[in-house]
Amino acid sequence: MSVWEYRDVSIKFPCSPYPSQKVFAEKVIDCLADGANGLLESPTGTGKTLALLCATLAWRDHVRWKNIKALGGDAAESRVATTVPRVVYASRTHGQLAQAMKQLRSLDSGAAAVALGSRDALCANPRVKDRPTLSEKNQTCNFLRRTKTCEFHNNLNKSEPGQLQVGQVLDIEDLVRSNAKRRLCPYYWSREVSPQAAFVFMPYNYLFDSVTRRSLGSDMMKDSIVIVDEAHNISKVCEESASVAFTMQEIALALSEVSRATFLSV
Numbered sequence: 220m221s222v223w224e225y226r227d228v229s230i231k232f233p234c235s236p237y238p239s240q241k242v243f244a245e246k247v248i249d250c251l252a253d254g255a256n257g258l259l260e261s262p263t264g265t266g267k268t269l270a271l272l273c274a275t276l277a278w279r280d281h282v283r284w285k286n287i288k289a290l291g292g293d294a295a296e297s298r299v300a301t302t303v304p305r306v307v308y309a310s311r312t313h314g315q316l317a318q319a320m321k322q323l324r325s326l327d328s329g330a331a332a333v334a335l336g337s338r339d340a341l342c343a344n345p346r347v348k349d350r351p352t353l354s355e356k357n358q359t360c361n362f363l364r365r366t367k368t369c370e371f372h373n374n375l376n377k378s379e380p381g382q383l384q385v386g387q388v389l390d391i392e393d394l395v396r397s398n399a400k401r402r403l404c405p406y407y408w409s410r411e412v413s414p415q416a417a418f419v420f421m422p423y424n425y426l427f428d429s430v431t432r433r434s435l436g437s438d439m440m441k442d443s444i445v446i447v448d449e450a451h452n453i454s455k456v457c458e459e460s461a462s463v464a465f466t467m468q469e470i471a472l473a474l475s476e477v478s479r480a481t482f483l484s485v
């Protein structure tokens with residue numbers, strides 16, 4: 220373990236950091252201390268995910284201790300917990316998120332973390348999982364919930380408070396596995412517990428698609444530290460979320476309707 224101080228923040232690394240990792244972590248602290256947005260770049264293979272995670276964990280500890288001192292002792296612990304910023308970590312693919320979560324788990328920091336994913340990745344109901352497209356999965360899920368005929372969602376609604384707590388790092392596979400045993404819906408379970416988690420890992424569309432972002436609730440991003448990994452992909456993702464694809468058939472139909480409307484108005 221290697222520990223150093225930077226701007227009164229104690230940064231812990233599980234090993235001796237490369238000089239580039241040290242600079243990277245310090246730049247993250249600069250952004251957080253100054254309340255600034257940062258655009259940080261480092262070549263592939265230089266351990267930037269580890270530097271990011273160690274720096275944000277260090278910042279959370281720094282804020283916690285500063286606020287305990289300001290608010291006064293153990294009695295304030297629960298109040299202090301709400302003042303420590305959540306870390307929202309977005310990446311392009313589930314694979315990249317799983318890698319980052321693996322690194323967070325290896326740090327053994329005690330920080331609870333949960334991944335958010337689509338119904339495609341998380342749904343437990345065979346009637347929905349077998350639908351061929353995501354849109355059909357979403358529609359069938361909505362129907363089953365509305366008619367209260369999804370056993371996994373009904374169980375979630377009846378669950379004890381203890382079943383709605385996240386105490387460890389849970390990626391998509393962990394969510395599916397742990398909720399399968401309890402027959403709870405992993406998709407809605409992860410959304411339910413995410414406000415308590417120190418780290419919330421999510422694919423890009425949760426950040427950049429306004430409809431999906433709103434579905435998380437207004438508090439998810441409020442006062443959070445937002446990390447966008449592999450950010451060179453952002454322009455493409457924004458382009459995709461603001462685009463609609465038409466088939467040739469739809470265009471032909473629209474043209475024929477426009478011709479009819481023109482004919483009728485003459």
Ligand code: SF4
Pocket residue numbers: 338341342343344347359360361363364369370371372404405406407
């Ligand atoms: S509520 Fe959950 S388990 Fe049930 S259909 Fe929807 S996503 Fe699947």
